[in-house]
Amino acid sequence: MEAGSSGSDMGGKADVEMAENPFEPYMDSLRQQLEDQDPVFLIGIVVALAVVVITCVFLKYFLTSKTVRSAVLLVGLCDSGKTLLFSRLLSGKFKRTQTSITDSSAPYKPKNDRGTTWTLIDLPGHDSLRSQYLEKFKSAARAIVFVVDSAIFQKEVRDVAEFLYVLLTDTVISRNVPALLVTCNKQDITMAKSAKLIQQQLEKELNTLRVTRSAALSSQDGSVGSSLYLGKKGKDFEFSQLPMKVEFLECSARGSKEEWQFTCVEVIRHLQ
Known part of the structure; x- marks a missing residue:
């Protein structure tokens, strides 16, 4: 048991x-x-x-x-025509504008381009505002439209070049390599400079800025490694040296409906 x-x-x-x-x-x-x-x-x-x-x-x-980049930034100095360009891209119509003190944005779907929607963003051009708005939106940029006042370009060439230098040496923009379209606006004015001349003058001015900025950095910390170097060392600066696609386009945001339709098509073609 x-x-x-x-x-x-x-x-x-x-x-x-x-x-x-x-x-x-x-x-x-x-x-x-x-x-x-x-x-x-x-x-x-x-x-x-x-x-x-x-x-x-x-x-x-x-x-x-990975950041989804679908924004097209309209940047430039004050009174270059960014806001009118922004308005006409959206509506095709001409209307009076005023100097922007904040950003404006709107969705934009290019014609004959199925499934693609961009966000157009007009950034203020005042020197006390543009840096903070650029900082806010640069990560989302798939393309940058840099608007230049062709009529008074000779007076503003230094300021335009300095703003461009900031854009092109920015680490985020350099890493994301958005397309850059330099839009030479106000071509309807007799004294307007051509896109070719504006490109040449900007390359010359940016080359000078590169030398002075590099020298300033070198004198501060003994090296030039604390900032991105613009272009190729040992060669005069040219836009073709940049990793991003850069194109120059002549336009007039005040042009007739027919002229503007052509310009609009050209802007879209250069950004695609």
Whole structure:
């Protein structure tokens, strides 16, 4: 009786243990199979799993950190015609504007371009405001329309070049490489300079700025590595040296409906 009772107790304990950990037999079997395997084979499995995990982590980080850039920024000095350009791109109509003190934005869908919607953003051109608004929107820029007043360009060439220099040496813009369209506006005015002349003058001025800014940085900390270098070292600056697509376009935001339709098509073509 005692033996039967003891056997019954042991069977009961085994049943309890089995109930508590029903996977134990399978784990023991798997452990035994792993111990019987070639160590080189096991190392290969571990390495393969590690590669899969690292790849998944990398892809998740890359996809989640990637910024969707759909904004087209209209930038430039005060009274260059940015706001009128912004208005006519959206409505096609001419209307009087005033100097902007804040940003304006609106969705824009180019004609004959299915599925593409941009966000046009008109940034203030006043020197006390443009830096903070550029900082706010630069990460989202897929393209930058830099508007130049062609009629008084000779008077503003230094200021235009300095603003361009800030744009082109910005680390975020340099990394994202948005398309840059320098729009030489007010071509309807007799004294307006051509896009070719404006490009040449800006290249010359930017080359001078590059030398002076590099010298200033070198005198401060003994090196020029604290800022992005514009263009290629040892060569005079040209826009073709930049990693981004840069084009110059003549236009007049005050032009007739027919002239503006042509200009609008050209602006869109250069940004695509």
